[in-house]
Amino acid sequence: MFQSKIAGIGHFVPEWEVTNEDLTKVMDTSNEWIVERTGIQSRRYGKRHEETTAVLGTKAAVAAIENAGIEKEEIDFIIFATLSPDYFFPGCGVLLQRELGITNTGLGALDIRNQCSGFIYALSVADQFVKTGMYKNVLVVGAEMHSMGLDFSTRGRNVSVIFGDGGGAVVVQPTENKNEGILTTHLHSDGTYAEKLAFLSPGSHAGYHQKYLDEKLDYGFSDETYGELFLNEKMLKDGLVYPQMEGPFVFKLAVQKFPEVIQEALDKTGLTTKDIDMLVPHQANLRISQFVQKKFGLNDHQVWNNIQKYGNTTAASIPIALSEAVQTGAIQKGNLVCLAAFGSGFTWGSALIRW
Ligand code: COA
Numbered sequence: 043m044f045q046s047k048i049a050g051i052g053h054f055v056p057e058w059e060v061t062n063e064d065l066t067k068v069m070d071t072s073n074e075w076i077v078e079r080t081g082i083q084s085r086r087y088g089k090r091h092e093e094t095t096a097v098l099g100t101k102a103a104v105a106a107i108e109n110a111g112i113e114k115e116e117i118d119f120i121i122f123a124t125l126s127p128d129y130f131f132p133g134c135g136v137l138l139q140r141e142l143g144i145t146n147t148g149l150g151a152l153d154i155r156n157q158c159s160g161f162i163y164a165l166s167v168a169d170q171f172v173k174t175g176m177y178k179n180v181l182v183v184g185a186e187m188h189s190m191g192l193d194f195s196t197r198g199r200n201v202s203v204i205f206g207d208g209g210g211a212v213v214v215q216p217t218e219n220k221n222e223g224i225l226t227t228h229l230h231s232d233g234t235y236a237e238k239l240a241f242l243s244p245g246s247h248a249g250y251h252q253k254y255l256d257e258k259l260d261y262g263f264s265d266e267t268y269g270e271l272f273l274n275e276k277m278l279k280d281g282l283v284y285p286q287m288e289g290p291f292v293f294k295l296a297v298q299k300f301p302e303v304i305q306e307a308l309d310k311t312g313l314t315t316k317d318i319d320m321l322v323p324h325q326a327n328l329r330i331s332q333f334v335q336k337k338f339g340l341n342d343h344q345v346w347n348n349i350q351k352y353g354n355t356t357a358a359s360i361p362i363a364l365s366e367a368v369q370t371g372a373i374q375k376g377n378l379v380c381l382a383a384f385g386s387g388f389t390w391g392s393a394l395i396r397w
Contacts, residue, residue: 043173043174043175044172044173044174044175044216044217044218045173045216045217045218045219045220045222045223045224046168046169046172046173046214046215046216046217046223046224047214047215047216047217047219047222047223047224047395048212048213048214048223048224048395048397049110049111049112049179049213049214049215050106050107050108050109050110050111050112050212050213051105051106051109051210051211051212051213051361051364051365051368052102052103052104052105052106052107052108052109052210052211052365053102053105053208053209053210053211053358053361053362053365053366054098054101054102054105054208054209054210055086055206055207055208055209055352055355055362056086056087056088056089056093056098056207056208057086057089058086058087058088058089059084059085059086060084060085060086060087060189060206061073061083061084062076062077062082062083062084062203065194065202065203068194068195069194069195069196069198069199069202069203070196070199071196071199071203076203079327079329080203080204080327080328080329080349081327081328081329081347081349081350082203082204082328082349082350082353082354083350083351084350084351084353085205085206085207085351085352085353086206086207086208086352086353087189087206087207088187088189088190088207090190093187093207094128094137094187095124095126095127095128095134095185095186095187095209096122096127096128096134096137096138096141096185097141098185098186098187098207098208098209098358099122099124099134099138099183099184099185099209099211100138100141100142100209101209102183102185102208102209102210102211102358102361102362102365103138103142103181103183103209103211104142105211105365106181106211106212106213106365107181107213109213110179110213110215112179112213114142114143114144115144115146116178116179117142117144117149117179117180117181117213118148118149118177118178118179118180119149119150119151119152119168119171119177119179119180119181120135120138120139120149120150120151120152120180120181120183121135121151121152121153121154121164121167121168121180121181121182121183122134122135122138122151122152122153122154122164122183122184122185123153123154123155123156123160123161123163123164123182123183123184123185123357124153124154124155124160124184124185124186124356124357124358125155125157125160125186125241125356125357125386126186126187126188126190126191126356127153128187130244133151133152133153134153134183134185135151135152135153136151138151138183139151152167154167154357156357156385156387156389157239157356157357157385157386157387157389158324158326158354158356158357158359158383158384158385158386158389159229159324159383159384159385159387159389159390159391160184160356160357160385161182161184161210161324161357161358161359161360161361161381161383162227162229162360162381162382162383162391162392162393163229163389163391164182164183164184164357165182165212165214165224165227165381165393166227166229166391166393168180168182168214169214169224169227172214172215172216173216175216178215178216179213179214179215180213180214180215181211181212181213182211182212182213182214182361183209183210183211183361184209184210184211184356184357184358184359184360184361185208185209185210185357185358186205186206186207186208186209186355186356186357186358187207188205188206188207188355188356189205189206189207191241191283191284191285192205192284192285193281193284197281198281198284200287200289201284201285201286201287202284203353204327204353204354205285205353205354205355205356206352206353206354206355207355207358208352208355208358208359208362209358209361209362210358210359210360210361210362210363210364210365211361212361212364221396222375222376222396222397223395223396224393224394224395225307225311225394225395225396226307226310226311226393226394227307227391227392227393228303228306228307228310228391228392228393229389229390229391230299230303230389230390230391231387231388231389231390232387232388233387233388235291235295235388236386236387236388237286238287238288238291238292238388239285239286239287239288239292239385239386239387239388240285240286240287240386241283241284241285241286242277242282242286243272243273243277243282243283244272244273244277244283245272246271246272261274261276261277261282262274262276293327293329293330295384295388296326296327296330296384297330297333297334299384299388299390300323300330300333300334300382300384300390301334301337301338303382303384303390303391303392304321304334304338304380304382304392306392307380307382307392307393307394308380308394311394313378313394315338315339315340317378318338318340318344318378318379318380319344319373319374319377319378319379320344320345320346320367320372320373320377320378320379320380321334321335321338321340321344321345321346321379321380321382322345322346322360322363322364322367322379322380322381322382323345323346323347323360323381323382323383324354324359324360324382324383324384324385325347325348325349325352325353325354325355325359325360325363326349326354326359326383326384326385327349327354328347328349328350331345331347331349334382343372346363346364346366346367346372347363348362348363348366356385359383360381360383364379364381368397373397374397375397376396376397377396377397378394378395378396378397379394379395379396379397380392380393380394380395381393381394381395
């Protein structure tokens with residue numbers, strides 16, 4: 043068995059900066075509310091008609107490939123994590139392959155649908171492929187173009203002020219040095235509360251799931267209907283085509299699961315919180331990161347937060363944050379880096395990396 047390491051990293055965020063003040067022009071919200079509850083001051087939105095999720099992912103991938111010092115043709119597997127794909131299908135993995143101009147069909151492309159923990163899930167899959175010797179250069183990408191699918195009316199303000207666009211990527215390679223690389227990854231899920239943070243339509247549920255049954259939601263579902271169940275006008279009108287979130291419910295679980303899954307990774311490796319040089323949490327909410335920081339007694343230099351300027355970029359948030367921390371020298375060779383995430387599903391996970 044090999045050990046795997048992150049051999050290259052890069053990120054890309056669009057130029058268009060949208061401040062909290064800008065959002066007050068389209069919905070009933072305020073800079074004070076957003077900063078106090080989430081820590082977010084601004085976020086980036088992709089350029090319409092030019093930047094899609096696959097495009098943002100590709101820009102990040104180009105930087106990661108260059109940073110790894112390899113040619114794009116050397117990539118032998120692509121893993122793309124996103125909740126805001128260009129198309130319902132095919133997934134962004136193949137679109138990224140096309141954007142990169144990789145015509146070699148000897149490689150595979152996989153899409154990961156694990157929302158905020160998507161990057162950790164993707165990294166874990168890459169780790170397994172590299173460890174077993176199956177692949178030598180796995181490109182792992184997390185990218186989101188949230189701004190195309192948010193409800194910018196006051197109805198959607200609890201969700202739309204939080205999210206931003208961007209992409210991050212890493213190249214995972216084998217290493218024979220047992221003192222570097224991905225030490226452990228931990229993945230978890232619990233589908234009980236799937237609809238507490240979800241994007242419900244279009245979909246094939248036809249009113250089957252608990253939320254519809256409990257709330258007696260009528261979208262014209264009947265046994266005899268053809269079509270229109272996937273998406274109909276009433277669903278559009280009621281905003282089912284936008285993400286829905288019970289914020290306080292998500293918050294309570296997040297502050298429980300983040301510490302649990304970090305501790306699990308430490309226990310597995312026989313390390314302690316004192317060994318962590320840098321915690322890169324999924325950028326869900328600054329208050330969640332601060333809670334975790336306090337719980338583990340970490341100082342401000344041991345936790346990377348950039349939600350203030352990018353918002354929550356879901357599958358892209360960890361690779362963007364990790365890339366920034368590496369670029370600025372906040373993560374040095376030999377440092378112990380901990381990644382942790384929690385999000386829709388619910389799914390959560392962690393990884394420990396000796397940089
Ligand atoms: N601007 C102004 N007011 C807003 C608002 C906005 N953007 N969004 C919601 N509100 C209002 C609500 O309508 C509510 O008003 P009411 O008391 O009159 O009903 C009030 O603010 C409180 O809403 P609530 O949802 O309880 O706020 P909160 O303190 O829980 O903060 C979140 C909301 C979303 C910031 C917070 O719950 C959160 O961060 N949850 C976790 C989210 C998360 O991590 N999601 C990603 C998963 S990784």
